[in-house]
Amino acid sequence: MIKFMESLNSPVLQALIATLFTWFVTALGAGMVFFFKTISRKILDGMLGFAGGVMIAASFWSLLAPAIDLSRDMGIIPWLPAVVGFLCGGIFLRIVDVILPHLHPGDPMSEAEGIKTTWKKSILLVLAITLHNIPEGLAVGVAFGAVASGIGSASLPGAIALAIGIGLQNFPEGTAVSVPLRREGLSRFKSFFYGQLSGIVEPIAGVLGATVVLLIRPLLPYALSFAAGAMIFVVVEEVVPESQSSGNTHVATIGAMLGFAIMMLLDVALG
Numbered sequence: 001m002i003k004f005m006e007s008l009n010s011p012v013l014q015a016l017i018a019t020l021f022t023w024f025v026t027a028l029g030a031g032m033v034f035f036f037k038t039i040s041r042k043i044l045d046g047m048l049g050f051a052g053g054v055m056i057a058a059s060f061w062s063l064l065a066p067a068i069d070l071s072r073d074m075g076i077i078p079w080l081p082a083v084v085g086f087l088c089g090g091i092f093l094r095i096v097d098v099i100l101p102h103l104h105p106g107d108p109m110s111e112a113e114g115i116k117t118t119w120k121k122s123i124l125l126v127l128a129i130t131l132h133n134i135p136e137g138l139a140v141g142v143a144f145g146a147v148a149s150g151i152g153s154a155s156l157p158g159a160i161a162l163a164i165g166i167g168l169q170n171f172p173e174g175t176a177v178s179v180p181l182r183r184e185g186l187s188r189f190k191s192f193f194y195g196q197l198s199g200i201v202e203p204i205a206g207v208l209g210a211t212v213v214l215l216i217r218p219l220l221p222y223a224l225s226f227a228a229g230a231m232i233f234v235v236v237e238e239v240v241p242e243s244q245s246s247g248n249t250h251v252a253t254i255g256a257m258l259g260f261a262i263m264m265l266l267d268v269a270l271g
Helices: 002-006 011-034 041-073 079-099 121-148 156-183 188-197 201-215 217-244 249-270
Strands: none
Touching (some): 011 156, 079 121, 079 217, 121 201, 156 188, 156 249
């Protein structure tokens, strides 16, 4: 896979292919609906915990650490872009969270968040996972843009490791959309369609992230930190609370530990 990506000269194209992969894994997760109408809540919570662990590890190893190293190389106060970008990423996701109508799996319609709307429950469920996927696609795109910028702490294997890690944690996210929709009475095909649709924002965000950092290189440390802040916001605001809400605390925690360890292994071993 590394040789294949090396053969592609454009980091934007690399980011597109990588995020198409992460979308594909989302679709694989959504495809679970063809085999199960319901899924054990304990298993789902463990998978969500795993997703949270991957995102936390990726935020530091693949985004914040390179941002700090790059700032030092550029002669900028090392912590400044990391802090500013990180907080801006969280603020951005909070604004989107307030505005975008969405509903978390398992919640009644009365607990829908964002601007009030008459949209169907299925659409609101898809938008909830779509909100998760914006920073994930952005992170992958920025990582490939960083490689093209030639910074010492960014490498193509590291960017690929990030894409693999994000792809792994996208599997439970696809399942978390499609299975509840099937339980609500939608057909298997419609449930799958909406489940995979939640991941289509990742290629869009990935291409945007890679393009921006290529055009404006001084923004790169801020962009890396921004993606990290956005991902941590999603983890703390939604993924962790959702994984712990049904009382499966230990399962979700073990999942988070495994997710963190696997993402750390991928990034250090390949990066």
